[in-house]
Amino acid sequence: MRDKKRDFLPYSLYDYDAYARHFAKMARRGWMVEGTAPFTWVYHRCEPRELTFAVSYFARASMFDTEPGEEQSEFIAFCQRTGWRLAATNAQMQVFYNERPDPVSIETDPALEVETIHRAAKRMYLPLIWIMLGLGVLQLLTDRYLDPAVFPLTFLSHGSTLFSLAVKLLLVVYTAVELGAYFLWLCRARRAARETGTMIPSAGHRRFNVAMLALTGILLISSLVTSVLYGERLYGFIVVLMLVLMAAAIFISWKVRKLMMRRHASRTATMLATFGTAIVLSVVMVMGTLTVALGYFSDDLLRENPENLPLTFTDLYEGTDYQESIRRDGSPILTCLSVTQFEVPGDSLEYTLYEVKLPFLVDPLRDLVLRDLEKDGTVDGEHYLEADPAPWSADRAFQRDWQGEPLNAWLLLYGGRIVFISVDSDPTPELMTTVAAKLGGKGE
Amino acid sequence: MPRAKFQTMTEQMFYTLLCLKTECCGMDILDRVPEMTGGAVNVGSGTLYTLLEQFCAVGWIRETRVEGRRRSYILTEAGREALEREYRRIQAQAEDYRRIFGEEDQK
Numbered sequence: 242m243r244d245k246k247r248d249f250l251p252y253s254l255y256d257y258d259a260y261a262r263h264f265a266k267m268a269r270r271g272w273m274v275e276g277t278a279p280f281t282w283v284y285h286r287c288e289p290r291e292l293t294f295a296v297s298y299f300a301r302a303s304m305f306d307t308e309p310g311e312e313q314s315e316f317i318a319f320c321q322r323t324g325w326r327l328a329a330t331n332a333q334m335q336v337f338y339n340e341r342p343d344p345v346s347i348e349t350d351p352a353l354e355v356e357t358i359h360r361a362a363k364r365m366y367l368p369l370i371w372i373m374l375g376l377g378v379l380q381l382l383t384d385r386y387l388d389p390a391v392f393p394l395t396f397l398s399h400g401s402t403l404f405s406l407a408v409k410l411l412l413v414v415y416t417a418v419e420l421g422a423y424f425l426w427l428c429r430a431r432r433a434a435r436e437t438g439t440m441i442p443s444a445g446h447r448r449f450n451v452a453m454l455a456l457t458g459i460l461l462i463s464s465l466v467t468s469v470l471y472g473e474r475l476y477g478f479i480v481v482l483m484l485v486l487m488a489a490a491i492f493i494s495w496k497v498r499k500l501m502m503r504r505h506a507s508r509t510a511t512m513l514a515t516f517g518t519a520i521v522l523s524v525v526m527v528m529g530t531l532t533v534a535l536g537y538f539s540d541d542l543l544r545e546n547p548e549n550l551p552l553t554f555t556d557l558y559e560g561t562d563y564q565e566s567i568r569r570d571g572s573p574i575l576t577c578l579s580v581t582q583f584e585v586p587g588d589s590l591e592y593t594l595y596e597v598k599l600p601f602l603v604d605p606l607r608d609l610v611l612r613d614l615e616k617d618g619t620v621d622g623e624h625y626l627e628a629d630p631a632p633w634s635a636d637r638a639f640q641r642d643w644q645g646e647p648l649n650a651w652l653l654l655y656g657g658r659i660v661f662i663s664v665d666s667d668p669t670p671e672l673m674t675t676v677a678a679k680l681g682g683k684g685e
Numbered sequence: 686m687p688r689a690k691f692q693t694m695t696e697q698m699f700y701t702l703l704c705l706k707t708e709c710c711g712m713d714i715l716d717r718v719p720e721m722t723g724g725a726v727n728v729g730s731g732t733l734y735t736l737l738e739q740f741c742a743v744g745w746i747r748e749t750r751v752e753g754r755r756r757s758y759i760l761t762e763a764g765r766e767a768l769e770r771e772y773r774r775i776q777a778q779a780e781d782y783r784r785i786f787g788e789e790d791q792k
Binding site for chain 1: 711727728756
């Protein structure tokens with residue numbers, strides 16, 4: 242039979258009512274809260290009891306304290322005097338329980354209680370959320386894929402880019418909501434304390450927190466699945482490795498903190514050791530992941546099988562001794578295959594095939610490309626002129642030109658496929674038929 | 686913030702200061718206030734801790750002794766004046782009540 246239990250509580254720091262209710266429910270089920278582990282609260286088995294729980298905040302407490310300081314001890318002693326026993330602490334948060342049926346609350350002055358919570362929040366919770374929001378906004382502002390000059394199809398076909406952008410957006414939304422909700426609660430609580438002398442219930446946004454976590458998980462999983470399905474295997478490998486190593490870094494840092502506390506180290510020493518370990522491990526792990534992934538496995542993970550290509554050099558030309566570079570990217574929206582095959586000296590074939598994966602996005606994505614063409618005749622920085630689509634059996638065809646001089650490069654639209662292709666010499670009717678069949682899916 | 690707040694005392698502030706006419710420690714106050722008020726007023730342990738801290742900060746009480754986790758305090762002259770101001774305010778309210786309802790009560 243298990244003697245320990247852990248659970249994850251998606252509550253905001255100031256959601257004291259939700260914490261107290263949850264710990265009371267756990268005690269009724271025979272589990273007494275005893276402390277925290279990374280991301281979770283820890284409980285030990287106890288006799289099922291009806292207890293009153295209260296979460297109080299002590300601003301000067303720290304998660305790096307080996308044991309309560311003099312002032313905190315005095316505060317705990319005050320609480321003990323009125324029957325409140327300390328069950329667990331989590332930095333400034335102090336969890337008490339009381340066996341008396343109708344105990345005097347720890348906080349009996351709403352105005353003071355609000356300010357006590359705010360003082361504690363200012364110590365770590367608020368600075369942390371502000372920093373996360375700032376980093377999220379900075380990352381979004383500096384994201385090169387949000388540059389309007391970036392070709393939208395390139396951006397939409399990179400599952401990894403879409404995922405990282407979505408995570409940055411989620412971070413900004415989460416932190417903004419967390420801060421907004423906190424300050425809204427603070428204003429309302431201050432007003433209620435001032436005008437009616439009452440403490441309003443803590444108002445967290447538990448469902449929102451759960452939804453954000455679920456969304457992050459779904460994004461992560463779909464990003465990994467996409468990376469495997471659509472060719473970004475190296476990215477998937479790096480993400481999985483980073484997640485495992487990050488979890489290890491957090492766990493090791495937590496162990497270091499516990500070790501320092503067991504050795505009764507000072508708050509400063511414990512803090513330095515914990516942060517130092519976390520920073521060193523993070524740097525080593527990021528460098529290690531990249532070195533391992535790029536240095537040892539990248540060949541295997543990046544290598545593409547030319548047999549899977551829809552169109553190859555040999556489909557169009559005689560030669561077989563050609564060099565090539567192949568790149569696949571993909572997202573749930575769009576896949577992208579870029580192929581370059583050439584002989585030196587000799588012919589060359591270069592094409593990029595975008596394939597829209599979601600039928601309802603075919604028209605909007607085609608319109609995205611056509612809108613650019615209609616606006617100034619350019620797509621992805623290149624200038625095109627409308628051409629006859631019939632020889633290519635395409636819906637629409639555009640030929641690239643350079644300062645009025647037509648080039649042997651075309652943009653072809655075939656339903657949900659968007660093809661950029663360039664060849665060495667003027668395309669023969671056979672070449673165009675082959676391209677239409679292999680890349681456009683015409684006559685397959 | 687506390688100074689502005691202290692312009693009008695809550696019952697808990699009033700009785701906490703009243704307890705400190707003679708030297709006593711925080712835990713004694715937790716017992717004395719309900720005794721003094723027949724259980725009508727209770728001071729929560731967290732509230733008392735914050736009050737003592739803030740009263741010390743504004744100079745209404747001072748720390749006299751520290752014995753382990755027990756700190757003892759006593760009212761200062763400034764605290765006595767604050768308490769007296771509050772007493773006069775309450776008294777003025779009581780007199781206003783008597784002026785309005787006193788004659789009716791006599792009938």
